[in-house]
Every structure is written in structure tokens, then in C-alpha cells.
Amino acid sequence: MKIVISSGHGLHVRGANNFIDEVNEARRVVSQVVKYLKELQVEVIEYHDNTSKTQRDNINRIVALHNSLERDLDVSVHLNAASKTDDPRGVEVLYVSESGRVITEKVSDAIARASGLRNRGAKKRSDLVFLNNTKKTAIIIEVCFVDSKADVEIYHNKFNEICKAIAESLTGKETEGVTTVQAPKAEVKTEVVTKPSESKPASSGNSYIKKFQEWLKNEYKYQIALDGIFGPKTKKIALMALQTELNRQFNAGLIVDGIWGPRTKDAILTVSSGAKGNITRVIQGMLYCLGYDPKGFDGIFGNGTYFAVIAFQKNNKLTQDGVVGKNTFAKMFK
Ligand SMILES: [Zn+2]
Structure with a gap:
């Protein structure tokens, strides 16, 4: 199984921001999930857009990167935001295709179970470019709400458990020794941590x-x-x-x-x-x-x-x- 996982938005195209910053946190989550996936021997490529200056360029670039790689599953990590009037809390995971729905439910359940975040469950969304334009099974994970104090507290306390739950529910495998994994630094990673798996050695006739x-x-x-x-x-x-x-x-x-x-x-x-x-x-x-x-x-x-x-x-x-x-x-x- 091969997974391509990217963080939502970009270095110059910011997402939601309240108690925590969506872009920074989505990057941390992706990087930690990738560590767990590698422990599980899963082939994974992570991507963070540091280049785009506009929203349209940003989403097109992310979709193009996913579609340029050999993989079985496309995952995008975001954090949610609410309007001022309501106070929603919890994790939700978005899909558009039927194959996406099954895995989406697993991921949402796993995150809620591991962290205590409210489980908003799987939601079908047919209006999202990432889900519509990536050509494999695609899901968007909205980890928690950046504007819910309660969510953010859980997110900080259960960061590793959340990331581990994502890795395990994406693959159906279990990691070992979660407590020994170091918490990641809150730093912005550089562009494209990848050696595309389809790169061919130039040795034989091509x-x-x-x-x-x-x-x-x-x-x-x-x-x-x-x-x-x-x-x-x-x-x-x-x-x-x-x-x-x-x-x-x-x-x-x-x-x-x-x-x-x-x-x-x-x-x-x-x-x-x-x-x-x-x-x-x-x-x-x-x-x-x-x-x-x-x-x-x-x-x-x-x-x-x-x-x-x-x-x-x-x-x-x-x-x-x-x-x-x-x-x-x-x-x-x-
Ligand atoms: Zn977002």
C-alpha cells in the first residue's frame, strides 16, 4: 500500500487560525503520521506546499502532486474552523467516493476513540477540489476545531495518540511503542519530502x-x-x-x-x-x-x-x- 499525504493550504496560502494555526498544525500532524506509517513499513510520500501564492494555484499544485505519484490513497490533513455563532467540536473526515466513505469512517472513529475528541463522523462532500480531482481514493481529515478551546486542549494532550490512530486506521495495522516516539518540533518543513516511487534507475534501456x-x-x-x-x-x-x-x-x-x-x-x-x-x-x-x-x-x-x-x-x-x-x-x- 502506498499513500500520499499532504497538509492543507500552504506556506503563503494560510488556512484557519485561532487558538492554533491550521497550516502549522496540519504540517506537524502529517509529519508525525508519516513517522508512524514508516514504522508500519508503509510507503508514504508527504507534501507541503511552500510555493503557491494564490488559493487556486495552491489546490491545483497539491492535486497535481498527488496525481503525479503512484499510490493507492490520497490523504489531506486540515484543521476545522467554525463560524462565531456556533460552537462545534470534534473530528470529522470527508469523502466523496464510496471507497472513501469506508476508510473515512474508520479514521474518524479511530481518532475519536484514541483522543476523546467528539466524533462528528464521515461526511460526504461533493464540492471539494481535492476530493473531486485526485484520481484515487481520497479523504480529507479535519482533525479538530482551531477555534474550540476544548478541542485544542485535547489536541495538545493527545497529539501522538491522534497521529498514531490516523496511521493505524489508514492501514489497518498497529504500531508499537507509541510512547517512545518523540514529539515533533513545531517547525515548517521544506517542500516535497519525496523520492517519487516511479523514478526509474537509468541503467537499463528506457x-x-x-x-x-x-x-x-x-x-x-x-x-x-x-x-x-x-x-x-x-x-x-x-x-x-x-x-x-x-x-x-x-x-x-x-x-x-x-x-x-x-x-x-x-x-x-x-x-x-x-x-x-x-x-x-x-x-x-x-x-x-x-x-x-x-x-x-x-x-x-x-x-x-x-x-x-x-x-x-x-x-x-x-x-x-x-x-x-x-x-x-x-x-x-x-
Ligand atoms: Zn483547511
């Missing part, structure tokens, strides 16, 4: 690498073996293609030699979401070659490319901004 080689051969008339294997020759020719494009599009005046040197590095410009064309194709081709999956070799810098770049940057200890600039190109071609 149809996308072959596609890239065919394109290099047809577009630039280079002599290159179409074997779907990434080696020094393919890397060199990919860099020659990049140098050619920098010359054609930006009059960079580079010698097209497939060698990564200071002049090539200087000529590099920044490529980011929305870009289209042959430089984006080179980036996508190189991502496939290096074991990442940009979800297509179409020359369009969309979400698939963005998340593959983020994963590449993370694994290479680069700033994870999803933008391909001098340092990211350098890691690809050096």
Missing part, C-alpha cells in the same frame, strides 16, 4: 531515453545510438543541443562541444513553469536520463516537469524551487 535520443538525432543530426541507455555520449550530445539552442535563441556565441565550462554556464538562463520549446525538451530528456519522471517529453514545462525538477534538486541538495537555472543545469551536465 523508452523515454530512447525517445530523447531519437529527437537529438532528428532535430540536430547528431550521430547517436538509439539504445535507451544514458551514458557519456548521450550526455555530451544533450549538452551540444542545449548549446545550440542558446546560440540560436539567444546569440550566446558558444562553441558547440558538449563540454560544461564557464562560458556555457554564463550563457545559461533560468527556465521555469510555463516555458515551452527545445530547451525544455532537453531538460525533460535529461530528467529521464537521470532517473526522474517529468511525465512526458513534450517540451512543455508543466507540473510533471516541475515536480521532477524539485525531486532532482532535493536529491542533489540544491534549492528546491522547481526552477532550472545555472546550478541545476550544472548538476545535470557536470
